[in-house]
Amino acid sequence: MQRKPAHVATIRKDDFYVPTLQVLRDLGGSASIEEIEEKLIDRFGFTQADLDATYPTSGDNIITDKMSWARSYLKFPGFVANDSRGVWVLTEAGRLAVDQPLETLRQRIRSAKAARRAEQLKAKASSLVLDPAEEEADEAVAGWSDLLLAKLQSIEPAAFERLCQRLLREHGFTRVEVTGKSGDGGIDGQGVLRVNLVSFHVLFQCKRYKGSVGASTIRDFRGAMQGRADKGLVITTGTFTPDARREATRDGAPAIDLIDGEALCDLLREVGLGVVVRPVTTYEISVDQAFFDEV
Structure with a gap:
């Protein structure tokens, strides 16, 4: 029996937290976005009508948009990572979080998100000003690619x-x-x-x-x-x-x-279109205890 579009609108990104972690675990600890979404669609039993449902204003697909938000939020406490091109990875912290209650995950995500926001404000790390009309866009920025996509989505x-x-x-x-x-x-x-x-x-x-x-x-x-x-x-x-x-x-x-x-x-x-890559040199410095013993 097909669900009404109103049901799709009640789906929250939180509903995908645990299932996303479980899907990554079941797929061996890593997966592409396509693999994750396909498994989640099967797991929730979404119909084509569900998948075609869009937001009235933006026209974005509701289901896949909230799946994307869930992945972004799971990055805050380090449950998942996507350092490799197109590949999402379940971290050790994520493996431990798979069996935790949803409310526990929500709290850990909120705490990690607040800590990250405090760091960004303190360091003034980002020079990109995001559209304040986007309710959550600023909150889910987790790296240069997220900032770049936000900018690309704002141009004509x-x-x-x-x-x-x-x-x-x-x-x-x-x-x-x-x-x-x-x-x-x-x-x-x-x-x-x-x-x-x-x-x-x-x-x-x-x-x-x-x-x-x-x-x-x-x-x-x-x-x-x-x-x-x-x-x-x-x-x-x-x-x-x-x-x-x-x-x-x-x-x-x-x-x-x-x-x-x-x-x-x-x-x-x-x-190098719209992206500046600067090499960063780091040094590891330690104290030579033996040197002082011989002075």
Whole structure:
């Protein structure tokens, strides 16, 4: 029996705390976002109608958005980490927390979040001013990629399209054009990628999302590019639902490559677009006790 959209709206990020830790444990201690979300969807029994439910104002997907918030909050007390590209890891603290009551996890997350906020205010670590209208955006910032995504999500859609255009050029594309035509099946631009002696005509779509891109978007995009290009590419600041990833690689249909928010941050970092990487030198200093014994 299908649940009403109102039921989906009552789901909280807290509801995903323990299940996310359990899924990571069951998957051997590490997993991609796609794997985590797919297992959570199965565990909660969400229907396609549930997954398609969006916030009235932003249009973001409710379920995957709250899954994302849960992962971010679990980072505060060090239950999970995502230092590697696209991979989330269950830490030793997370393994110990799996069997704890939800209220205990909530308290530990609140305490860790408050401690982090105090450190940030004291050190004035961040120079990025986030939109105060975003209720929780400032609270869940846990690293440079989170700050970068917050900034990307605040710029105008046309500016994001131009940034994607430049990013593709920096990564070897030529003749990159932003079309931005309305009613063109979501196609935002095109370019040519040369690999050794072979060139591919690529159509791309840019989605400045905070939630997840669904399978219907991928289907519509494929339909629009049919017969017009060799490859398709969808770039988003958010994530892709498991159904969207399956649709992108569906047998018998032209494959579409997907770049989610985390991968986008890494691609920008690699070419230095909007990201400054400065090497840091550290020293380990100790006292030579033997020296003073001989003075």
